[in-house]
Amino acid sequence: MPLSRWYSRLAALAVALAPATAHSQKRDTLPVVVASKPFGESYLLAEVFAQLLESRGIRVDRRPGLGATEIAFAALRSNAIDVYPEYTGTGLVAILREPLDSVMRANPLRAFSHIARRFEDLYGIRWLAPLGFQNGYAIAVRRDLATRLGLRTLSDLSRASPSLVAGFTSDFIGRPDGLEGLSKAYGMHFKSVSPLSPAVKYTALVESAVDVIDGYSTDGLLSKYDVITLVDDRAFFPPYDAAAIVSRRLARDRPDAISVLGLLSGRLDEPAMRSYNRRVEVDGEAIPEVARSMLHSLGLTNGPATDRARNAGASRPSTGFMAFLWERRVETASLALRHLQLVLIALLGAVLVAVPLGLLLERARLAGEWVVGALGVLQTIPSIALLAFMIPLLGVGLWPALVALWLYALYPIARNTYTGVRSAEPDAVEACEAMGATALQRLWWVRLPLAAPIIVAGVRTAAVITVGAATLAAFIGAGGLGEPIVTGLALADSRLILSGALPAAVLAIVVDGALAIVERAVRPAHLNLRERASSPS
Amino acid sequence: MALELKAVDVYHSYHGQLALDGVSLVVPAGTVTVLVGESGSGKTTLLRSFNRLVDPDRGTVTVGERSVRTERPEVLRRRLGYVPQYGGLLPHWTVRGNVSLVPRLAGMSSPDGAAEEALRRVGLDPVKFGGRLPAELSGGQRQRVALARAFAARQQVVLLDEPFGALDSISRAEVHEAFEHVREELGFTALLVTHDLAESARLADQVVVMRRGRVEQSGTIAELQRSPATLYVQTLFQRAKASYAPLLDAQ
Numbered sequence: 172m173p174l175s176r177w178y179s180r181l182a183a184l185a186v187a188l189a190p191a192t193a194h195s196q197k198r199d200t201l202p203v204v205v206a207s208k209p210f211g212e213s214y215l216l217a218e219v220f221a222q223l224l225e226s227r228g229i230r231v232d233r234r235p236g237l238g239a240t241e242i243a244f245a246a247l248r249s250n251a252i253d254v255y256p257e258y259t260g261t262g263l264v265a266i267l268r269e270p271l272d273s274v275m276r277a278n279p280l281r282a283f284s285h286i287a288r289r290f291e292d293l294y295g296i297r298w299l300a301p302l303g304f305q306n307g308y309a310i311a312v313r314r315d316l317a318t319r320l321g322l323r324t325l326s327d328l329s330r331a332s333p334s335l336v337a338g339f340t341s342d343f344i345g346r347p348d349g350l351e352g353l354s355k356a357y358g359m360h361f362k363s364v365s366p367l368s369p370a371v372k373y374t375a376l377v378e379s380a381v382d383v384i385d386g387y388s389t390d391g392l393l394s395k396y397d398v399i400t401l402v403d404d405r406a407f408f409p410p411y412d413a414a415a416i417v418s419r420r421l422a423r424d425r426p427d428a429i430s431v432l433g434l435l436s437g438r439l440d441e442p443a444m445r446s447y448n449r450r451v452e453v454d455g456e457a458i459p460e461v462a463r464s465m466l467h468s469l470g471l472t473n474g475p476a477t478d479r480a481r482n483a484g485a486s487r488p489s490t491g492f493m494a495f496l497w498e499r500r501v502e503t504a505s506l507a508l509r510h511l512q513l514v515l516i517a518l519l520g521a522v523l524v525a526v527p528l529g530l531l532l533e534r535a536r537l538a539g540e541w542v543v544g545a546l547g548v549l550q551t552i553p554s555i556a557l558l559a560f561m562i563p564l565l566g567v568g569l570w571p572a573l574v575a576l577w578l579y580a581l582y583p584i585a586r587n588t589y590t591g592v593r594s595a596e597p598d599a600v601e602a603c604e605a606m607g608a609t610a611l612q613r614l615w616w617v618r619l620p621l622a623a624p625i626i627v628a629g630v631r632t633a634a635v636i637t638v639g640a641a642t643l644a645a646f647i648g649a650g651g652l653g654e655p656i657v658t659g660l661a662l663a664d665s666r667l668i669l670s671g672a673l674p675a676a677v678l679a680i681v682v683d684g685a686l687a688i689v690e691r692a693v694r695p696a697h698l699n700l701r702e703r704a705s706s707p708s
Numbered sequence: 709m710a711l712e713l714k715a716v717d718v719y720h721s722y723h724g725q726l727a728l729d730g731v732s733l734v735v736p737a738g739t740v741t742v743l744v745g746e747s748g749s750g751k752t753t754l755l756r757s758f759n760r761l762v763d764p765d766r767g768t769v770t771v772g773e774r775s776v777r778t779e780r781p782e783v784l785r786r787r788l789g790y791v792p793q794y795g796g797l798l799p800h801w802t803v804r805g806n807v808s809l810v811p812r813l814a815g816m817s818s819p820d821g822a823a824e825e826a827l828r829r830v831g832l833d834p835v836k837f838g839g840r841l842p843a844e845l846s847g848g849q850r851q852r853v854a855l856a857r858a859f860a861a862r863q864q865v866v867l868l869d870e871p872f873g874a875l876d877s878i879s880r881a882e883v884h885e886a887f888e889h890v891r892e893e894l895g896f897t898a899l900l901v902t903h904d905l906a907e908s909a910r911l912a913d914q915v916v917v918m919r920r921g922r923v924e925q926s927g928t929i930a931e932l933q934r935s936p937a938t939l940y941v942q943t944l945f946q947r948a949k950a951s952y953a954p955l956l957d958a959q
Contacts, residue, residue, distance in 0.1 A: 602796025605759055605867075606810050606857070607785035620800055695800035697843045 202230035203421060203428050206252040208243050209236040209646075209661040210369060211452045212306060212389060212413075212444065216256035218462035220415060220432060226472045227431045234648050236657045238555075239342060240265050242647070248294055251568065253421040254432065258306060260409035262286045262298070262416075264348040271348070271409045279305070279410035295419035299429070300436035301412040304444045308343065308408050309388040309400035310353075316382060317399050324404040328383065329357040338367040338381030348409055349385070356407040370663035373398075389441055391449030413439075438469050452662060495666050496673075503652075507674050510651035513641045514682065517573050518634055521580035525633075526626060528581070529588025530614065543589055546582040554579070554643045572641070572649035579640050580633035587629025591622030623693035631686040638679040642671065652678070710738035710897045711772030711864045713758055718767030720753055727753040728764060729921035735914070737772075740891065740898045742908040744944075745918035751901045754918070755867055758899065759788045771865060786814045789858025789866035789896070793873050795850045797842040803827070803853050804838035810861040826860035827853070829893065830886045848879030852886050859894060868900040872907060884910060905929075905948040917941050 203224055207217035214235050221231045234252055237243040244266055246252045259279070263269055263286050275282035287298040312322055320331045328335075343349035344366055353359060361383070367375055372384045373392045386393055386400065388411075393400065415432050422429060447465055450456045466472040496503070532539030552560075554575060561571040595618045603613045619626075645653025652671040659667030713735035720728040728750045735741040743751035756762040757769045760781040769776045776784055789810075790796075797806050807823035816822050824834035830852040842850050851871060858866045871887075872880045888911065891898060902908060908915045909929045916926040917940075925937040936942035 596799060598792060598794050598796045599798045601761070602790065602792050602854075603798065603809070605761055605785055605790040605792070605796070607782045607813050608809070609782055612813075616801075617798055697799040697841045700841060700843050 200230075202232040203254065203425065204232045204234055204252045206234040206237050206243060206246065206255040208239060208255065209657055210387075211391065211662055212387065212448050213256050214458050214658070214661065215447060215451055215461060215465075216302070216413065216415075218458050219435070219465055220254055220256070222459070222462050222466055223434065223471055224428060224431055226466070227427075229425075229428055229431065236645070236654075236661060237648065238646050247296060247416065247418050250418045250420040252418065253425075253428075254415050254417045256302075256413055257298075257416045258411040258413055259283050259286050259298075259301070260307065260348060260411040262290065263409055265346055266290075267293075268347070273406075276406050276409060279412055282410050283412055283414070290416070295422075297417050297419075297422040297429075299415040299417060299432055301414045302435055303437040303439045304389065304413055304441045305411050306387045306389040306413055306441075306444070307403075307411040308349070309386045309390070309393065310403075311376065311384050311386045311393065311398045311400050312382060313376060313379070314397045314399050317401075322401060324402040325353070325357050325359075325407070326404050328401055329359045332359040332361050335361055335382040336380075337361040337364045337383040338372055338375050339364060339383075339385045340369050340372065341366040343385040353407060356405055368660070370660050374663075389444040389448055391445060391447075391452035394445060394449055395453045413444075434471055435469075438471075455664065492666055492669070496670055499655075499670055503655075503670060503674055506650065506652050506654055506671070507678060510638070510641055510653075510675065510678060511682075513569075513572060513576060513644055513649060513651055514634065514637045514678075517576035517637055517641075518580055518630070520573070520577045521584055521633060522630060524577075525581045525584035525629075526588050529585040529626075530592060532585070533589050533592045539589060543582075543586050546585055549578055550582045554640050555646065558643065558647055568647065569649045572644035572647050576637050576640055576644070580637050583632040583636065584626070584629045587632075588622065588626050591625030591629075592618045595621035620693075620695050623695070624690050624698070627686060627690040627693055631683055631690065634682045634686055635679050638675060638682055642675050645671075710895055712737040712770075713741075713865060713897060713899060714768075714770045715754065715757060716768045716770075718754070718757060718764045718769060720750075720757070720762060720764040720766075726921050728757075728767075731767075731918075731921065731923055733916060733923065733926075735897055735899050737897050738895045739913040740900065740911055741914040741916060742912035743899065743901045743916050743918055744903065744905060744908050745924075746903060748920075749918040750921040751918045752869055753921075755869055755899055755901050758865070759785050759790060759867055782813075786810055786861065787863055787865070789861075789863040791851070791854045791858045791866065791868040791871040793870040795842070795854035797850060797854055797857075799842055801841075802838065803832070803840050803842070803845070804834065806842070806853060807857045807860050809857060810863070814861045816861060822860050822862075823856070826856035829859075829890045830856045831889075832856070846879065847875050848882045851875060851879070851883045855883065855887060855890070859890060859896060862894075863896060865897045865899070868898065870901050870903070873902070873904075880907075887911065905944065917944065 205217050205221040205224070207213040217233070217235055221233055224231050237246060237252070237255070240261055243252070243255050243257075247255060259282055263271065263275070263282065267286065267289055269289075275285060283298070283301060290296045290298055310325060310328065312328070316322070320327070322328055322331060339350055344364065350364065365381065367381070367384065372386070373396055375381045376384045376398060377396045388400065415435070417429065417432070447461055450461045451458055463472070529543075532542050557575045557578065558571060561575060565571040565574060599621075600613055600617050603617050608616065641651050642653035642656055644651050645657045652675040655667045655671035659665065659669075659671065713733075715731055715733045718728050718731045719726075731750065731754055733741075733754065743754060745751045753762055757764050758771060758776065760776055771784070771788065798809075804820060804823050807826050808819035811819035811822040824838065827834045827837065832849065832852055837845070837849070837853075842853065845853065855871070858868070872883055875883060884907075900911065912929060914926060915929050915932055917924040917932065919940055925932060925941050932941060933945050936945060
């Protein structure tokens, strides 16, 4: 899944905040950090973990929607999170990068014990006993197409593949247990393969934009649409048993939490999971609600618990969009505030560095062009990629988000400072020099004041970029208006996406407008002359 | 009061291009010397050697017996007025602010007072013009402000780099008048760069013709006109005469 991969990286980053503050506290009073990857089932299972822990009096910190596998796992490995739901096949192929052997393929239990042992040995990370259901890849086609072409198994699909258009999530396209292995195992060659976001793949399929997609066997949406999944007749896909995997820290310090989480082992099956997922993905029921009813029907909690959960997938159908926005106003306001915080801190940091840097570079001339050029190249790195690169350096959470935003803001400010100061009235600057003003006096009296509007224009550009880029901070758990966007993308909930995107757009306009006022205020007197009605004598 | 300017055997090149090729020059204290020549003749480079906007590769440059290298450039420059071609006024500062710049840098007790006095000397009423921005002035007024700035701190030397070059003929006459007037009153030494012989004729005690980084000939305008030392000088006057005959004859 293309988006989820981004998310997962970002998500891992997001998580760092909690542990950073936690280290100073006593171990057993630390909250247990429960995380998920950014798709419906992962959100739901994480919420179930969280509510179950809370029902036993254990404090919980939620970090839902962490980027893809790499980020969630990196976060777990660095003890930035304590637990998230993972699948054995993913652990084997995507994390351990081991080939599937036929024994493991045929025997899920054996696969589980092998994987659990390897994780323990390599990372000190513990797999709790499986939850009881598998959520494997399910290659899906429209029913009418399947009937027409006689498709029942993946071997059938392989035969028909040259005439079919595939739409796969980029996660699937990139994984060894995805398209690559599948093509090899079955000799498939599709007419074309397009990367699709998980949020749109089912729609693309039923609208006949594509003929084949990758789903999950417990996807709630599978039952909503008239699609069928094909039988893996050559047993290509590894088993994907769902389980909670826990950090070294939690395994060592919190036996109480481990035994509570263990209560879920073997308690869920595929039909049940599919119907819960459907309530989230199709019916739009809030994830905490569904989680509560799961725990209740499993007999693990008594009656409806108090709702301390975050409202990740708010109820969809009944209300209009405006009403929906209104319902979320308090949360939106606090997310916007957090967003603004991220932007302002990153921007302030960038101004403090980039303006002096631009001035310095202006003096260095040739070297200046090079350095400013290099900052420009930085600008071309996709934000998600930049955040992912930072995991090894800064871990996950607020800091990498701030550093990434700061890096993005540097270029427009440094560039405008450099250019602005450089092109500021060379005649006046030289005259000032010839009058005996020192370099510093020339800077303060002439160059900076004359360049100020250009510098502030650079800050404006940086601010608008930062407001946009800060929505990505949610992927790494730094919060902000990206949070509902990430969740909305994962759950294909456009209202939720808009509830983050619209305020972000408004914020961009407000920040830009505020800086426009600053720009006016620093405009040198003579540039205002044209607007005054004064005439030259 | 005024100081003598002297350059002895000065060489300078920009990126291998020879700009000054062994120039020597004396500007007697309290006189006006005009450097004439085509673009690229080295006249501006020579002028800028005196306030160290250029530091020549070789040779000695002195202001009032003292080599310009013996003090920090900033300190030297505060003693030497400077008027560039386009005035070089700070566009965001008022006239008063511009003119009081050097008095302030030089640490005078009342920079604004000095500025107002200088403005009056160039014929600008400080009350009327002091608060205006350069963009609110005519070209001639702007250049007069630049001139006022160049002597407001009682500089004994004023360097002018084509100060009238960008003006129409009426404004130019207005600034010429102002220049001659303050020069007479204050008696500072002036070194002025121009490519205009007629201007030289009007303002100069001494005219120095420069060509390819060397001094071709120097003397009063009448001397040069009467007995040009080289064919170049002769041609220069012949050409100029075609346009400025009455002026040159008047000399």
